[in-house]
Structure formats: structure tokens, C-alpha cells
Amino acid sequence: MGDETQISAERRLDPRWALLGCLGFVVAVILTPLGAWKALGSEALLLAFFVGYLGVNLGSLARRWLGLCPLLVVLAVLLGISHPARAGEHAAGFIAAILARNGVALVAVLALGLVYSAVTLIQTLRRLGCPALVVSTLHFMNRYSHVLVEERNRMLIASRARSFGRKRSLWARWSMLGNLLGALFLRAMERGERVHTAMVSRGWDGTIRSLADSEQTR
Amino acid sequence: MHLPDGVLSLPVAAVTSVIGAAGFATGLYHLRDRSRDRTPVLMGMMAAFVFAAQMLNFPVFPGVSGHLMGGVLSAVVLGPWAGACVIASVLCVQALLFADGGLTALGANFVNMGLLGSVVGYAIFAELRRLLGGGIQGTLVGAMLAAWVAVLISAGACALELAWSNPGIAWLPLLGWMLLIHAAIGVGEALITGLILRSILAARPDLIPGACHAVPSSNQIGRFALAGMGLALALALFAAPFAYDAPDGLETVVEKVGIDYSDASEPGSETQEIQPTKAPMPDYQLPIPGLSSMRMATAAAGVVGTLIVCGVAVLLARATAGSHRLPRPSVPIEAGSHGR
Amino acid sequence: MIGPWRKRTQKTESQSEAPASALDQNSQLTASPASIRLHDLCYQYPDGRQALDHLRLTIQAGECVALVGPNGAGKSTLLLHLNGILPGRTTGGALHSHGADDPQATSRRNPGQVWIEGLQVNTANGPQVRRMVGLVFQDPDDQLFSPTILEDVAFGPLNLGLKPAEARTLALQCLERVNLAAEAHRPPQHLSFGARKRACLAGVLACNPSILALDEPTANLDPRGRRRFIELIRSLSATKLIASHDLDMVVELCPRTILIDQGQVIADGPTRAILANEPLLSAHGLEVPLSLILEARTSSEPAEKPIMPA
Structure with missing residues (x-):
């Protein structure tokens, strides 16, 4: 999380592209139909490439991700069991699909916050016309x-x-x-x-x- | 109440984003004259305060805790649109840096907490304060009741967005549950807002525009008018969704006949809006109690919550007005030049 | 624009309406106006307390003057008046929200007069005055509001109309001057207190003011940071007005001291004369600085040297 990681990440990828890319990626992931594991898998691979390329600190990423996991699980379970169309034998698969999909989106957002400093992200918003x-x-x-x-x-x-x-x-x-x-x-x-x-x-x-x-x- | 990514369907996310962006643009338009005074600085400070305060949880009842949302608080101090902008900034930082609240749900979260929580909350506050005759007591009681109602409105909007995103979901029990949970959280929000405002009103009433204009004559009557109106508002809010399907008794019919409505998975919007909620499927019934008990519980929560908030607000207002002395600013800086 | 004024230096009593002295006439003859001149300056806090009460003083160009007095004497308020921030607010409309029923509201709207380099401070020439007066606040966190040190130092120059590239160069020069060039891109919260204090000074120097008003420059600094900061202040050529409780620093830096209490000038004269006057100091919540005590001891009793073991 040091200054050097952030500076090198900025050199590798303009934060503007990173921010827009992250937003696009999240939308794409959300649009992926539940149960389309191949599509989700390829999206996860793409994300993994960028996480590696930008040198995200994997330890902090995992820690933050796991910190947000309980919320994710509660959400998935609630959505899973409260939906009449998907109740019953499909519920487990449905919950797993929601978990996987939201988990991937979460990793993307967390990686963005880890690799660029708050100041950089705010300045990027300015350059994007905020x-x-x-x-x-x-x-x-x-x-x-x-x-x-x-x-x-x-x-x-x-x-x-x-x-x-x-x-x-x-x-x-x-x-x-x-x-x-x-x-x-x-x-x-x-x-x-x-x-x-x-x-x-x-x-x-x-x-x-x-x-x-x-x-x-x- | 921060909606994460992937909960809202894309149309809902898109519509709420458009509404949020339009509201935000309106806010910026209203704020264009105020960028010359210290509003931008105070907005930043307010955002930092809300952010710092949100890390402190308060006990609602054993096992459950909530945190300050701050929509009404920032609107009371800075005005409705500046308050909404503060909430937008907080949501932005939380979504971008902490993944708390989704990027695609940013619009919906802003609509719920910024536009409804702050702008609508302020409208309720302004009306209540006017009824109460203004002044320190009117400000305090008005803000507390507005905070309580604003939380319920936000929660209700949140439930409706969720229901719209998941066609076929039982939206009425969802709404009931959201309101029930947020009735408790809303009381917490109202108390915290009141306690913070009490400190401000005791030390620096000049920070809150309009807090020093009192119309003492109408105070006594106003207080009763306020209690009545607050109660009516809360009851209307709680009863509205339930009163809607009560006359036709559709739900009882469903219960009796046992029609399975749950396979109505086609994404028609009109039909779901009035679709009864309880389908007799065992898995599905599990987390949701019967609608009639739900209705009773929600209405009871509305009444009890309103009474608690009203009682504490009046007590706090009495205490604050009693102990109120001339303000002593700790910095030699003149009273604010921010209108609202 | 320039009214008649009295010079009050070298006098220890200022409340009486004394006739103009010979010194006054001399200063009337010289063409260059005083750096700072306050005439009957009054100010009330919003709660009605009198912060400044018909305060008068004059400071010539190039002087380094200390402003001492107990807490709440009005030192910080006086400094804020130098660039016209407070009177501007006083006449602002928002006052009505607070002072509508205040019988003395009118006296507050007539806040006396302040002249900076011969220019009367009012709303119209506020920007010009603020360019000449550099205020360094007590808490560096109040002044360093930008995301990075460099941005903060460039804030003043950018507001003065410099292009970003020029402002950047100037900011880097100023940071070099306070020995912080290496930290330019760091956020303020990552710097030590002493470094933040110096960054504040750099931010003010970047506006190239002719008058520096420093509020408690050495408060909360560790001894090394304090020493550095004192040397830094000494190296600056501007007219300096320093409000402080650090009387040892005052003895070191300022030839002239003004003692104020309850918004009035109590004493105004050579630092050593005022700060050695124990009855006067204790009457106004101050103490004779240690450096002067030690000095007096060593000069009067040269035989006594048991302080340090040989």
C-alpha cells in the first residue's frame, strides 16, 4: 500500500482508464446472467490479469474482501430464499451464483481503492469532468x-x-x-x-x- | 442500507442513476451562489464528520446497532441541497475506497439517502419547525422527527427498489420488514441527531440558520400540533401500503384458495405492483411471518417509534432551552454568513 | 484616505489621550506610511463580549513586534483584523440571525479603522490587503487543507493569478526555503508537526507578503522544531507581528513588545523593559521569561556559579 506501489501503478495505467474500466467491468459482471459460469470465469481472469499487472497487494485485498464477505453471504441468502421462482432445489445454486458474481465485482472495486490513493482518485474524478x-x-x-x-x-x-x-x-x-x-x-x-x-x-x-x-x- | 452491486437490476440501477443525477444537478444549481462563502469548506467538514461518525455504532437494542446517516443533520445545518451533496460525497468515498455500497447502486443510494433523506427530510423539518414556531425547541424537535421519518422513507424507497429489481419477489413483506427494522434504526438516528443538535444549539446556535428566530406565542399549541402531525405522518406512512390491499381482501382469498402466485415470473410491472405477497410455499414462508401479524407489528412500531421520538425530543428541547445561555465561540470568528 | 494619526511607540501607557509627541511629528514628516496602523479598533464577539476595545497601535516597516497577553486578550482577533476578514463578516447580512436584538450591534458595525501600508482595510480593497499580509495560523491543520503540500503552497499563487506552471515553480522554491522540497508530494497528514508548521509558512511566503502575522508560531513544537522555526522567522525580511506566549522567543526575536489585555494596549515599548517588569506582567497573567532572569542573575552576581557542576 506504499507510495511506490501507487506511483508505479499510475505509470502503468492512467487512473482515468482504471476508474472507467472498473465501472464498465462492474456493469459487465452484473449483466452476466446468473449461472453463466464460463463468462464469469473469463471476467475473473481478466480481473486477475489487471490485479497482477497493477501490483495490487494481495494480502490487503484478501483481508478487505473477506471483511465484506459476511454481508455478501447474508445478501445472497436473503435474495436466494426470498425469491419464489428460485426457491427449493435451485436455491443453493442460485446463492452460489450470486456470491460468485458479487464477489468478483467486489474484488474489482477493492483493487481500485487499494492501488490508487484517495487523492489520485479524487483528482481523476476532476479530470473526468466531475x-x-x-x-x-x-x-x-x-x-x-x-x-x-x-x-x-x-x-x-x-x-x-x-x-x-x-x-x-x-x-x-x-x-x-x-x-x-x-x-x-x-x-x-x-x-x-x-x-x-x-x-x-x-x-x-x-x-x-x-x-x-x-x-x-x- | 447501502445497496451493493448486483442487487438492483440494470433498469432499476439506470433509472435511479438518472433520477440521482438529475437531483444532483438540481442541487449544484441551487448551490451555485454559495460557492463564494464558506459553504464548500463546511460541506467538506460535514462530509468528514459524517464519515467519522459513521464508524461509531450506537446500540439500538441488544445485539443490533446502527450508525448515524446524517442526511437530516447536514441539511439542517447547511441547507437541503448542500446536505444532499454532502451525502453524495460520503457515498462516493465509501463506494470507491471501501467498496461499501456498489458503484452501479450509487444512484439508488443517493436517491434514498441524499434526495429522500436530506432534501425531503429537510422539507419535513422546515414544515415541522414552522408549525412549532421556530426557535431552539422547534429546531430540535422538528429535526428529530424529520430524522425519524426520513429514515423510514429511505428504507421504504430501498425496499421498493429491491422489489422492482426482483420481479416476483414478495414486495409487501419486504417493505414491512424494512420498515420494521428501520423503525428501530430511525429512533436511533433521531436520538443521535437530537443529541448532536443539542450540543450545537447550546454552544453555537448561530451555526444553524433560523435557530434563533423564535415565535414564542405559538410554542405551546405548536408542540401539540407537532406531535399530532408527526404521528399522523408516521401512521400514514406505515398504513399506506397495507391499507391498499386491505379492502379487497385479495390476500385472504389467496390464503384460503391456496393459489400459487409465485410462478408469475414474467417481468410485467403492473401485475407485480398489486400482486399479493404470500404464496403458500413452505421454503418461502419460512423467513416471513403472516402478513396480518406483520401489519400489526409495523403499525405498532410506527406508533411506538413516533411516541418515543416525540417524547425524547420534547424532553431534550426543554433541557436545552432551560440550560441555554449566550453562546461562547471558542474561536473569535463571526457568526456564519451562510444562508440556507 | 490617510487620516491624521498618532504614533504610540516607546510609551508604556496608551489609554490616556496623550498629545502628539515629538516622535509623532517626525513620523508625520516622513513620507512612507506605517506598515500597520490600527485606530480605535473595536470588535465584539457574536455573544457580546468585547474582544478589541478602541485599540490603537502603529508598526513601522521592517519592525519585528511581539504581541503578548493572557489567553482571550484579543491577540488572535487582532491578527485576523489585519487582513480585513473580521470586519467584512461583521457587516455581512448573516449577523441578523444572531444580533437582531443586540443593542450594541451598531457599534459592532463600526469597527474602527485599520491601515496596511497606508491603505485602509475595507471590503473593496480586501484582496489587495490580503496580498500584503500573510497570516500564519496556530494550528497547521487549519491552514494545510490541500491534498498535498505542493498544492497547498501553490494555493496562494494560483489565487493571485499565476499560471499553474509558474505557481508550481514558485511553490517548489518556497518549499526549498523551508527545507521541505523533498516532501512536496506528500499529504499534509503524513508530515510531522514541525514540518507542517514550516509548510504553512511556505504557503504564506509564496504570496510574497510585506507583513507577516504569526499566531503562536512556536506552540506545540519540540525544541528542535522550535529552534528551526525561530531561525526561519529571523531570516525573513518582512515586517513581523508575532502573537505568542513564548516569551523567551520574544526576547530573542523582537526588539519591541506590545502587551494587550481585554482588548486594550496595556504597554508598548522595548521588549527587555516590558518583559523585565514583573508587577506589570503578573498583573496580566504573564511571567518574566527565564532567559531574562538568568541574564539578570549572571550580570548582577558574577561570583555565583553553582548552577552547572564544573
């Missing part, structure tokens, strides 16, 4: 979610340090969580005001400009 307001929101979000998560963790630790391991009632837990999130929210908004001040003091006039606007590579 509106500037959304791109700036995404940039701010990416930048400050780290800061906010850190602040949140510090507050959680501080509140745990003073609770002395005591079991709390449901309402106490609720109000603790509410107060914590409220404080976090206030900090976020006040930070937003300070960031805006910092931007205005460096000449920001409402237009979002970026070095990447006219450059093809970083």
Missing part, C-alpha cells in the same frame, strides 16, 4: 476525516479513561455518544470556519483552482 464543488468537498473530506477521526479517538480514550471500567446504562452510553459526537461536530465546524479564514487570507475568491488542472501527471 463538478469542482464536489471535488473540493471530497478533497476536504479526505483531508479532514483523518484529523476528525484522530480527535474522535482522543475523545473516546479520554472518556474511557474516566469511566473506570464501570458498566453503564443504555441511556448513559447514549448520552455519552451524543455528547461526544456533538463536541466533535462543533470542533469540525469551528475548524471549517478557521480553514475558510485561512483560505480567504491567501486570496481565495470562491473559485477552486488546482495545480492539477493543467497537468497530466503529478
Whole structure:
């Protein structure tokens, strides 16, 4: 997941093509009829080629994929048994087909997120014509979610340090969580005001400009 | 409630994507004048906050937990369209970087949580607040009830999209189940929204546009009007799909005669919309209880949820208004210049 | 545009309406205007507290002045006024949502006057003023909002109308100056606190301001980071106004100190005179810096050397 993997991946495949390709691939996989194992197999092979070509970290890919698997299984089972036309003896095959199909789509999306950094993907969205307001929101979000998560963790630790391991009632837990999130929210908004001040003091006039606007590579 | 890839059929995904894109474009159009003030920064901060808050689960009841969705919260603070854009950004990051919510379902998720959760949620909030006479109490109670109703609307839309994608699926029990589960989650969402708003209203009411305009005279009557309206809304929402097939009693006929409707797998749309739900197949009946008990449970959940949210909202509002002092900003920065 | 002004340097009391001194007349004669001049500057927080109360001060070009005072004295608010961010907001319409029933709202809308390099700060020439004043915030995370350090440093130049290629070159030069060129493409959150602080300074330097306003430049820095940052500030030629609680740094960097409390100038004069005045400092929540204590000790009692073992 290091910087080098990402830079080499960017050199091998323009993130724009990767993003569009990933979207197209997911649509193709979804369109593959259930039970068309050969088609799905060839799609999986294509995906495997790109995963290898881009040097995706297989360990993290597998870890994330397995992390999302329980959700996938629940979904497949729900869809499988709740569908009257496919109930009965076909249910098992149907569930397996859904699992395989969604599993492949999931690998594609996860690989995209692993091989390109968040910043690269957001800049790619910009180059693909996404509106500037959304791109700036995404940039701010990416930048400050780290800061906010850190602040949140510090507050959680501080509140745990003073609770002395005591079991709390449901309402106490609720109000603790509410107060914590409220404080976090206030900090976020006040930070937003300070960031805006910092931007205005460096000449920001409402237009979002970026070095990447006219450059093809970083 | 993040729909993954492969659950929605392609027509549904396409239609919801088109609706989502149109709604998103409308949102951007409404926001075009606001890019000069600090809205873009606050939108980013709000998105980061929602993202950070969504990692914290709250206990709904033992064994089940939910997390903040934040549609109504961001709409109350930033306005409906900015709120929807915030939700769109959060969904985008979750889909692209964490594969949480599918790429092809992005449009549907945005329709459910952004357009319905934020824009429609805000409309409900604005109406309730007006009825309540505005002010800090009106804002708090209105936002909590709107958050609760918005979760139910989102869940209902989600169920309908699922049903439309899978022709022949029993859409009524699916809707019932979705609403039942989300009644609990919605109460959680309303409580968390209320607790967060309480902190803001106590410390920086200037952050919430309109929170400082109170019409005190109508407060007492307004509170009752609010409770009544909230209840009516929730009941209407819950009763609507059930009231629909109750008069003709089609379902009881099916039960009695035992006609197997389940082989109606041709993808006609009209027929499925009014198709009764319960086909007497053992495998299929397994996870879904009888429709009549379902109806009772859902309606009960609607009433109980509304009452809980109403009660807590009024209590919180009283407490907040009682303890409310002049705000003390910790940074020397002037009150917001964001209208809504 | 330029009204009559009084110069208040070298005086320790500023509240009385003293007549213009000889120094004032001298400065009237010189043609070049003061770098920073505040005249009767008032500001209220949204909750009605008085942050700045008829504050007056003048700083000449090239000076390095420290702004000291207890927490909440109005130091940060004063710095924000230098580029006209706060008055602009005060007159903004959103105030009505909060201050509609505020009897003193009118006094808030008349926030006194600020002149930067002879130019009065108002909404019309805000952009011009912001170009001349570089603000460095206390928390680097507030200032580094861009995805990479390079983008952040280029933010100012891009807003000033430079082409991306030019802005990039300038940004790299500024990063070189603060010794961060190797980190240019890294996201801010991956840098150490000291490095982020220097990146902030680079971002401000890229706008080439003639006045630097620094808010707590050494707060939260480790000793090495603090030393580096002090040397960096020393190497800059701009007029500097530094708000800080780090009085040892003030002794080191600033020949002149202004003590403010409750939005008013309490004392204004040579740093060593003010920071050695123990009754004055303790009355306003400050302490005599250690460096001055040690200095006084070594100079008055040269025989006593038991501090370090020989």
C-alpha cells in the first residue's frame, strides 16, 4: 500500500482508464446472467490479469474482501430464499451464483481503492469532468476525516479513561455518544470556519483552482 | 442500507442513476451562489464528520446497532441541497475506497439517502419547525422527527427498489420488514441527531440558520400540533401500503384458495405492483411471518417509534432551552454568513 | 484616505489621550506610511463580549513586534483584523440571525479603522490587503487543507493569478526555503508537526507578503522544531507581528513588545523593559521569561556559579 506501489501503478495505467474500466467491468459482471459460469470465469481472469499487472497487494485485498464477505453471504441468502421462482432445489445454486458474481465485482472495486490513493482518485474524478464543488468537498473530506477521526479517538480514550471500567446504562452510553459526537461536530465546524479564514487570507475568491488542472501527471 | 452491486437490476440501477443525477444537478444549481462563502469548506467538514461518525455504532437494542446517516443533520445545518451533496460525497468515498455500497447502486443510494433523506427530510423539518414556531425547541424537535421519518422513507424507497429489481419477489413483506427494522434504526438516528443538535444549539446556535428566530406565542399549541402531525405522518406512512390491499381482501382469498402466485415470473410491472405477497410455499414462508401479524407489528412500531421520538425530543428541547445561555465561540470568528 | 494619526511607540501607557509627541511629528514628516496602523479598533464577539476595545497601535516597516497577553486578550482577533476578514463578516447580512436584538450591534458595525501600508482595510480593497499580509495560523491543520503540500503552497499563487506552471515553480522554491522540497508530494497528514508548521509558512511566503502575522508560531513544537522555526522567522525580511506566549522567543526575536489585555494596549515599548517588569506582567497573567532572569542573575552576581557542576 506504499507510495511506490501507487506511483508505479499510475505509470502503468492512467487512473482515468482504471476508474472507467472498473465501472464498465462492474456493469459487465452484473449483466452476466446468473449461472453463466464460463463468462464469469473469463471476467475473473481478466480481473486477475489487471490485479497482477497493477501490483495490487494481495494480502490487503484478501483481508478487505473477506471483511465484506459476511454481508455478501447474508445478501445472497436473503435474495436466494426470498425469491419464489428460485426457491427449493435451485436455491443453493442460485446463492452460489450470486456470491460468485458479487464477489468478483467486489474484488474489482477493492483493487481500485487499494492501488490508487484517495487523492489520485479524487483528482481523476476532476479530470473526468466531475463538478469542482464536489471535488473540493471530497478533497476536504479526505483531508479532514483523518484529523476528525484522530480527535474522535482522543475523545473516546479520554472518556474511557474516566469511566473506570464501570458498566453503564443504555441511556448513559447514549448520552455519552451524543455528547461526544456533538463536541466533535462543533470542533469540525469551528475548524471549517478557521480553514475558510485561512483560505480567504491567501486570496481565495470562491473559485477552486488546482495545480492539477493543467497537468497530466503529478 | 447501502445497496451493493448486483442487487438492483440494470433498469432499476439506470433509472435511479438518472433520477440521482438529475437531483444532483438540481442541487449544484441551487448551490451555485454559495460557492463564494464558506459553504464548500463546511460541506467538506460535514462530509468528514459524517464519515467519522459513521464508524461509531450506537446500540439500538441488544445485539443490533446502527450508525448515524446524517442526511437530516447536514441539511439542517447547511441547507437541503448542500446536505444532499454532502451525502453524495460520503457515498462516493465509501463506494470507491471501501467498496461499501456498489458503484452501479450509487444512484439508488443517493436517491434514498441524499434526495429522500436530506432534501425531503429537510422539507419535513422546515414544515415541522414552522408549525412549532421556530426557535431552539422547534429546531430540535422538528429535526428529530424529520430524522425519524426520513429514515423510514429511505428504507421504504430501498425496499421498493429491491422489489422492482426482483420481479416476483414478495414486495409487501419486504417493505414491512424494512420498515420494521428501520423503525428501530430511525429512533436511533433521531436520538443521535437530537443529541448532536443539542450540543450545537447550546454552544453555537448561530451555526444553524433560523435557530434563533423564535415565535414564542405559538410554542405551546405548536408542540401539540407537532406531535399530532408527526404521528399522523408516521401512521400514514406505515398504513399506506397495507391499507391498499386491505379492502379487497385479495390476500385472504389467496390464503384460503391456496393459489400459487409465485410462478408469475414474467417481468410485467403492473401485475407485480398489486400482486399479493404470500404464496403458500413452505421454503418461502419460512423467513416471513403472516402478513396480518406483520401489519400489526409495523403499525405498532410506527406508533411506538413516533411516541418515543416525540417524547425524547420534547424532553431534550426543554433541557436545552432551560440550560441555554449566550453562546461562547471558542474561536473569535463571526457568526456564519451562510444562508440556507 | 490617510487620516491624521498618532504614533504610540516607546510609551508604556496608551489609554490616556496623550498629545502628539515629538516622535509623532517626525513620523508625520516622513513620507512612507506605517506598515500597520490600527485606530480605535473595536470588535465584539457574536455573544457580546468585547474582544478589541478602541485599540490603537502603529508598526513601522521592517519592525519585528511581539504581541503578548493572557489567553482571550484579543491577540488572535487582532491578527485576523489585519487582513480585513473580521470586519467584512461583521457587516455581512448573516449577523441578523444572531444580533437582531443586540443593542450594541451598531457599534459592532463600526469597527474602527485599520491601515496596511497606508491603505485602509475595507471590503473593496480586501484582496489587495490580503496580498500584503500573510497570516500564519496556530494550528497547521487549519491552514494545510490541500491534498498535498505542493498544492497547498501553490494555493496562494494560483489565487493571485499565476499560471499553474509558474505557481508550481514558485511553490517548489518556497518549499526549498523551508527545507521541505523533498516532501512536496506528500499529504499534509503524513508530515510531522514541525514540518507542517514550516509548510504553512511556505504557503504564506509564496504570496510574497510585506507583513507577516504569526499566531503562536512556536506552540506545540519540540525544541528542535522550535529552534528551526525561530531561525526561519529571523531570516525573513518582512515586517513581523508575532502573537505568542513564548516569551523567551520574544526576547530573542523582537526588539519591541506590545502587551494587550481585554482588548486594550496595556504597554508598548522595548521588549527587555516590558518583559523585565514583573508587577506589570503578573498583573496580566504573564511571567518574566527565564532567559531574562538568568541574564539578570549572571550580570548582577558574577561570583555565583553553582548552577552547572564544573
